[in-house]
Amino acid sequence: MTMADPVDGRFGDFGGMYVPETLVPACQELDAAFREAWADPSFRAELDELQANYTGRPSPLTECRNLSAELGCRVLLKREDLNHTGSHKINNVLGQALLARRMGKTRLVAETGAGQHGVATATAAALFGMECVVYMGAVDIERQKLNVFRMQLLGTEVRSAESGSKTLKDAVNEAMRYWVAAVENTHYCLGSVMGPHPYPWMVREFHRVIGEEASAQCAALLDGGTPDVVAACVGGGSNAIGIFSGFADTNAELVGVEPAGGAAVGRAVPGIVHGSQSYLMQDEWGQVLEAESISAGLDYPGIGPEHSHLAKIGRARYEPVTDDEVVAGFQLLARTEGIIPALESAHVIAWLTKAREELQGKTVLVNLSGRGDKDVAQMMDIIG
């Protein structure tokens, strides 16, 4: 199996558990608790019930006739944007919240970039009656005011990360610092396939549902076939891992789309930060560089370790797109299909346009990871 379970917490050369000593027992406890829960049919049944009746799964597969005609390839969208809370993030959060409750934890702490993971975590905390603290970079708080208010409405305390670049990477630092101090009763609800083991694996397993559904939906639509290309945007990389997991053992080409200003795989220099060893944007001395992206959700200098592994073994490739291309992609999907994508997901639309020549005549499955409501105010300023 191409995307097998990690061995000793690693996917090939990447992954591991690089956390302060204080957190090691908590990570090990989480690993054991997840293994036990994931093998327990009653845990699976409870999660499945929530995903069906709370999240609204399965999410549809939408054939984009107008966009396909314009681009000359057949575009299918996996509609994670239609999930409750507006993105794929809820899949992982419901799983982790159920697990946290099972472990007797009473509080969740999370980081957020665009606010989608923060909103999803705040939602799960409200649903399960747990306390919730979300760290968000000061810069992101400014550009995603709506999601900040949404989290507060759900009863979550939003704390501003004022250090460093004041974006997602710094929110992760603050959430980890908080967890070091509150580890006894708090679960760190990490929002992507990154961080120390078991997170990259556990979060993948909670998002595997995207790929499983899409695989069955594509088979039904394509007479048992698979798409030629499966593409998703990548920051930490959770939505991409989710959809890739359904196609890793097919002939489909897997493409992760990175923001040009946050292309960790594009630079391909390994490093250690936020709990794992993976490709990382850094200077010659190992200082982590600040990513720059129009999308707060992809504004991250690292990438999940399994993506580094998939890149290294050549199973997936990672392509950069610029902010300007993303703005055009955002408008293109709105105009042709009546779907306003999240800026993160608009990266994939941008890549379809950029790669249209190589995609002629092919069937491309795009994971539309989130909806664009949260980005409308920002785009008003940009597009005018």
Added chain:
Amino acid sequence: MIGAFEAALRARRDAGGKCLVPYVTGGLGTDWVETLQAVAAAGADAIEIGVPFSDPVMDGPTIQAANDLALEQGATPVSILDAVRNADIGVPTAVMTYGNIAYRIGWERFAHSLADSGVSGCILPDIPLEEIGPWTEAADAAGIETILLAAPTGSDERLARVCERSHGFVYGVGLLGITGVRTELAESAMIIARRLKEITDKPVLVGVGIGTPEQAVEVSAVSDGVVVGSAVVQRMLDKAGPEGVAELVGTFRAALDAI
């Protein structure tokens, strides 16, 4: 093998004293090397030299601020080690930094550059037992003492393994949290000191949350001494100069000597 860092601490302990290891941020300001020398003269048994990292998850606001400032001022691992190599500090030193700084340079090259600079030990707080192997292999070969942290959350079995693998001293984490001065000594500081003293003959020093001479004295009733970080670095941020920082270290020394 007992290295220079551990030897200095053992000597203090064997003489009936308590060990004092201040932490100084490398590359902060223009007089940080003089600060090292002044701190040594004020009675430090050994010194931790912080090599700044952009994302220090174990550190609180004081050390973060010092890190950021030093990086802005152009500090790099090489500039710091070069300065240390050319200075006569007077006591053994250990570098405290994060894993990626050593990993980027290369485990072996980093270990050798420490040894070449006369640094005795190294602390990498985000590289726990499970991941420390590649580093300790390089460090052991270069004669660098790898100091490991022992946390209140560790099981007895885990603490024993930490003590076994740690060289220089065993760094007891005084509380559940990140570095920084607290108003009171956490109960967990006494507990971790007691748990470690029961299982190891290596020097046991408690750090994280030790900000006043009174707290240092209190925990040293059980531990072999203390690491003092944020309180020292705050003095540096306040531009107290080498004398000002040394004065603070002197108050810790005097308090510990009065036990």
